[in-house]
Amino acid sequence: ETASAPAQQQVLRIGTNPTFAPFEFQSPNSSELTGFDMDLARALGKEMGRKVELVNLGFDGLIPALGAGNIDLAISGMTITEARKNAVDFSDPYYTAGLIIMVRPDDNRIKGINDLQGKKIGVQIGTTGANKALTIKGAEVKQFNNADEPNLELANKGVDAVINDQPVIAYYLVSQGGEGKGKMVGEIMEAELYGVAAKKGNQALIKQVNEALAALKKSGEYDKIYKKWFGA
Ligand code: GLN
Structure with a gap:
């Protein structure tokens, strides 16, 4: 008898930044x-035989939290x-x-990326969007903690x-209050x-995630979750 539960029965702590609808966000109800990611996280946990605990973190705090062992996985x-591969290991792609x-x-x-020179650009800190904005000549990049904040900043000019x-x-423009507040260009x-x-x-954990992901794809569960959030 050991004092701690075997790894399979330990809670799987999954970090996420829930400001990123339709992938992770606070349910209105x-x-x-x-x-989508939250359904996938729960399905992966079930497949792996682990209870899932979702941990709400800043997006730029996810990789440090993995490094510190405060969470087991990030799905965000x-x-x-x-x-990022220098700092973490990734599963097979899922989206x-x-x-x-x-x-x-x-x-x-503004009709495309070339028209952003010298403009003010809103992004979420630590994201690929932020990295892209920071490469644009003469642009003033405003970085926000959450992914929904740049949208408000745009509406407020x-x-x-x-x-x-x-x-x-796209989800913001149709389902998250963005109607009439923006348009996509380029x-x-x-x-x-x-x-x-x-x-x-x-790698042991990544292997389990990849196997669980493959099982969800094979069983149709992945497709079910995909359809729920993105339609056919
Ligand atoms: N996919 C982007 C990135 O990885 C944005 C992620 C996010 O804001 N949650 O940087």
Whole structure:
């Protein structure tokens, strides 16, 4: 007999920044976190035989929390990037997104990335959108803690444009109060693949996540969750 429960029965602590609808956000009707990633997180936990505890963190705090061992996994619309691979290990990709620009509906000056030079751009700190904005010549980049804050700043004319993941902007414009407050311009930038992140070196856990993900795809559960949030 050992004092601690075997690893399989220990709670799986999953960190997320729930300001990123439709992937992770506060349910309007309950205290629950909801969204595509949250359904996926719960399904992965079930498949792995682990109870899931969702931990609400800043997006830029997720990788440090993995490193410190405060969470076991991060599921937060996190793009698999070479830079992040230095700090964490990623699962197989589970969703394909990409960045897009949003401006106010009456803005006819900004039609794409080249028109953002010298403009004010709102982004969420620590994201691929922030990194992109920081490469634009002469742009003034305003970085916010949460993903929904740049949208408000755009509506309030504090910035000229927002750069964020296209599915999140699209959901804001139709389902999260953004009707008439913005429009998407230009093309989706390069494809970005979302992955589940674990502490660097925890390949055993990543293997379990990949196996669980494959099982959810095979059983149709992944498709069910996908349809629920993104339609057919
Ligand atoms: N996919 C983007 C990134 O990884 C944004 C993620 C987010 O804001 N939750 O940086």
